[in-house]
Structure formats: C-alpha cells, structure tokens
Amino acid sequence: MYECFGWTSGPIIPGFSSNQQVIDTIHLSPPKPTLSESFLKEKYLKEGLSSKEIAKLAFSSRATVTNYLNKYGIPLKKVTRRTNGGHRFGFRKHGGRSIQKKKEQDVISKIGLYREAGYSYQRIADLLNDQNIQTKMKKGFWYSKVVRQIYLNTLIRTQ
Numbered sequence: 001m002y003e004c005f006g007w008t009s010g011p012i013i014p015g016f017s018s019n020q021q022v023i024d025t026i027h028l029s030p031p032k033p034t035l036s037e038s039f040l041k042e043k044y045l046k047e048g049l050s051s052k053e054i055a056k057l058a059f060s061s062r063a064t065v066t067n068y069l070n071k072y073g074i075p076l077k078k079v080t081r082r083t084n085g086g087h088r089f090g091f092r093k094h095g096g097r098s099i100q101k102k103k104e105q106d107v108i109s110k111i112g113l114y115r116e117a118g119y120s121y122q123r124i125a126d127l128l129n130d131q132n133i134q135t136k137m138k139k140g141f142w143y144s145k146v147v148r149q150i151y152l153n154t155l156i157r158t159q
Contacts, residue, residue, distance in 0.1 A: 034058075035065065037072040044074060089136050089150050107133055111151050121148045 035058055043049045043057065051065040058065065069076060087093055090104040107128070114124045121144035128142040135142060 035060065035068040037074075040065070040069055040072060040074055044069060050077075088153055089146075104136070108150060108154055111147055112154060115151055120144070121151070 039058075040054070043054050044051070049057075051069065052062045054060075055062045055065045066076070087098055090101060090108050091098045092101050093099075110128075110133075111124055114127065119127070124147045125142040125144045128147070133142070135146070
C-alpha cells in the first residue's frame with residue numbers, strides 16, 4: 001500500500017509488489033570500485049589511464065583520485081596541456097612537418113618592410129586591416145600585439 005498525505009493506495013508502479021521493490025530497482029547501480037593501492041597502480045601506472053578516467057571508473061572525483069595517488073606514494077604524471085595545436089603564422093602542418101604558406105609569408109615580409117620603414121605595430125595592424133588581409137584564422141582583426149609577435153618570431157628565426 002502507498003500512503004501519502006493520509007491517502008492510501010496500491011503500489012506506485014504496476015508489476016511491483018511493494019514500494020521498496022521499486023526503490024531497490026531504482027537505486028541499483030554498478031558497484032563502486034574502491035580506490036585501493038593495487039587498483040590505482042593497475043589503472044594509473046600499467047594501463048596509463050589519467051586520473052580523470054580513473055575517476056569515471058570509480059564514480060569519484062578527479063581530486064579524490066589524485067589525493068589517493070599521493071596517499072599511496074604513486075608518482076603523478078607530468079601534466080601536459082595542449083595548446084591550440086597550430087603552427088605560427090606563415091606555416092601549416094602537413095604530415096607532421098611544417099610547410100610554409102606563401103600568402104602568409106608575403107604578409108610577414110610586408111610586416112618586416114613596414115617595421116624597417118619605421119611604422120609602429122599599431123600602424124601596421126591598421127594597414128593590414130585596411131587592406132583586408134586575413135589573419136591566420138581567416139576571421140577577426142589584426143592587433144598590434146599579434147603583429148609584434150609575428151615580427152619578433154621572424155627576427156628570432158633569422159638569427
């Protein structure tokens with residue numbers, strides 16, 4: 001029987017003999033693996049899973065997994081952060097190598113010529129915007145900071 005606010009009725013869901021059966025069915029979840037030292041060594045060191053992947057397996061948080069790794073003295077992997085993955089202006093990726101892009105190389109040489117003529121980075125950015133020259137991502141505007149970085153990268157490469 002189901003009782004709510006003084007009202008009594010039969011089971012909530014047909015096919016179940018009691019409400020407890022319904023609750024037991026709803027709350028069934030996969031068993032939670034314990035974050036034991038052997039489990040962590042197996043997953044982290046042998047299988048090479050990240051702490052985030054282990055956290056998903058253990059129905060836990062990444063911070064908890066990291067705390068247990070520290071607790072058991074398991075050395076943490078060096079955190080590597082991916083950058084945008086692209087090459088600097090004037091180049092592109094092809095087969096794992098850098099290949100020059102002709103149009104972008106022309107823009108780099110223009111920037112160099114403007115700098116040699118005494119233009120500021122902001123003035124060069126304004127000129128590139130006025131000439132509708134596309135940026136690396138082919139959208140947006142040229143900014144003095146980007147022009148400066150491209151120019152300095154060119155100087156470093158030529159030295």
